[in-house]
Amino acid sequence: MKHLYSSIYIENGISRTELARRTHLSKTTVSTLVDELIEGEFIADEGTSHSDCVGRKPNCLKAQTNQHYVIVISWVDNIAEAHVVDVAGTSVYSTRLKLEKGQTYISLSKICVCRDILSKFDPKRILGICVVVSAMIDAVRNEIYSTTLSLGPGGGGNLIHELSFAFPDYPVALLEDTACYAYAEKIYTQVKEKNFAFINFGRGIGATIFIEGNMLGKASGSVTQFGHYSVTPKGPLCICGNHGCLEAMFSESQIKARLEESGKKSCLLGRAAITFEDLGKAALYKDPAAIHTLEIMARDLALALSNLICIVNPELIILGGKGQHLGTLFLEEVQSSLRDVGFRRMVDFSGLRYSQLQSDAYLNGAMKYFFDTYYSFLEPKPGAFYIG
Known part of the structure; x- marks a missing residue:
């Protein structure tokens, strides 16, 4: 059923006959599943579609907007933001609160959801909640490592435990921001390459890698720490404690010093x-x-990317976030430097481009990742908790 819905959503107008052809399911099976999606108000039958062909015109199926939502909560510095994202559209409502003394990210998030959102939206229309952080989420050790969040006593371990019980009426997923941004790029710009890397220049530098079309390590940010690859061992001290990390060398705070140098x-x-x-x-x-x-x-x-290319040999590397603002000249210089420092046999077959999306695309990416990975039409799981 989810595969049928995704096909209808992506095509934004498709017939039952075409769905049967693409999915290799019988027309009867497709019609039964489509009727269930219509009854659940996930899709709508728009009636006869426009066609220049002679003969009977097939009915057109489209995803329904303003019916079902996923709440996407973002924790950044001392702020908790909550967005209501339409599963067939984009963000339709947002609210934010600042962390004050005695409060936690979870207590703020509960206020955002219970006071601000559920008073305006039918609770039954909320399919789930995503919490997105700029952090390394270690599902094995139940820990969050972040240099940008105020985690307080006990750090990320307590936070994960509390979050798992914070919203008992909904399934909750804890996700990393770069992974969500990368998933949005994959889905909404329809990346054709199965092996690609997405580099996000945000509060730090994150990377998400897709191998054979699948996200490596899920959406936890625990598999790669691209920003902490050292390009200059004697470089400036990074907030992680090492010297010359790409994240430290490449931060906006270093630009003035580099201009002076x-x-x-x-x-x-x-x-x-x-x-x-x-x-x-x-x-x-x-x-x-x-x-x-x-x-x-x-x-x-280019030094960092050349090592990435030698390890995973991506067909495409996408640069997203604030790095896009460096412009065409920077992209050309990276490509030129890659040919100088990289293994040419691999570098020559790795494309490089900027993201086609804005940095807030992580909201839709989080919603779509949750919907595709964890949501079940047949067995909703209130109280379930997922990491990555």
Whole structure:
């Protein structure tokens, strides 16, 4: 049934006959399952579809909007945000609260859900809840490792335990943000390559890898820590305790120092803070220091990517998040540096491009990952708890 729904959702207009042909199910079976989806208000029969063909016109099936939702909660710094995401659309409502003394991420999340959301949406229309964090989620040890969350005494272990009982009426999934962003890229831009890597430049640098179409290590962020690959062992101290990590070398906080190190004049040096977008724009307009800094940053990233390519040999590497703001020149410099430092036999067959989605795509990615991986039409599981 889920496969049928996904086909209807992706096509946004398909007939029962075509569904039977694609799924190799009998027309009777398809019609029975389709009727159940219609009864559950997941899809709608839009009537006769437009067609130039002669003969009987088939009815067109489309996913229903404004009927079913997944709540996606995001914890960032001292903020808890909750979004209501339509399973056939996008975010339709959001609320946020700031962490105050005596509160926890879970207590804030409960307020967001119970006070703000369930008072506005039919609780029966909520299929589940996703909690998305920028962190390494270790399902084996029940731990969260994060340099951006205020976890308090007991750290991530207590948090996972409390979260597993926080919303007993709904299935809950704890997911990592880069994995959700990467899943959105895979689904909504219809990535054709089965082996690809998604690099997210957000609060840190995360990576999600797909092998034969499947996400490596699920959506937990526990398999790769790409941002903590050291490109310069004698480089600046990273928040993780090591030196010269890609995440430390590539952070926006390091841009001004790198511009100064170039020894070239720049229109950006008078600014208190410099963003990737500022740097990319200055390089586009031929700022000498900006161009030089972009070249050095591109080489650092190429060093890390060349090792990734040698290990998993991806057909495609996608750069998402704030890194996209560095622009076309940066992408070209990374490609050029890869040819200098990488194993050419593999590098030549690995494509490189920016993400086609904005960084808030993780909301839809989390919803879709939960729906595809954990939601069951036949056996809803209230109280179930999933990691990754």
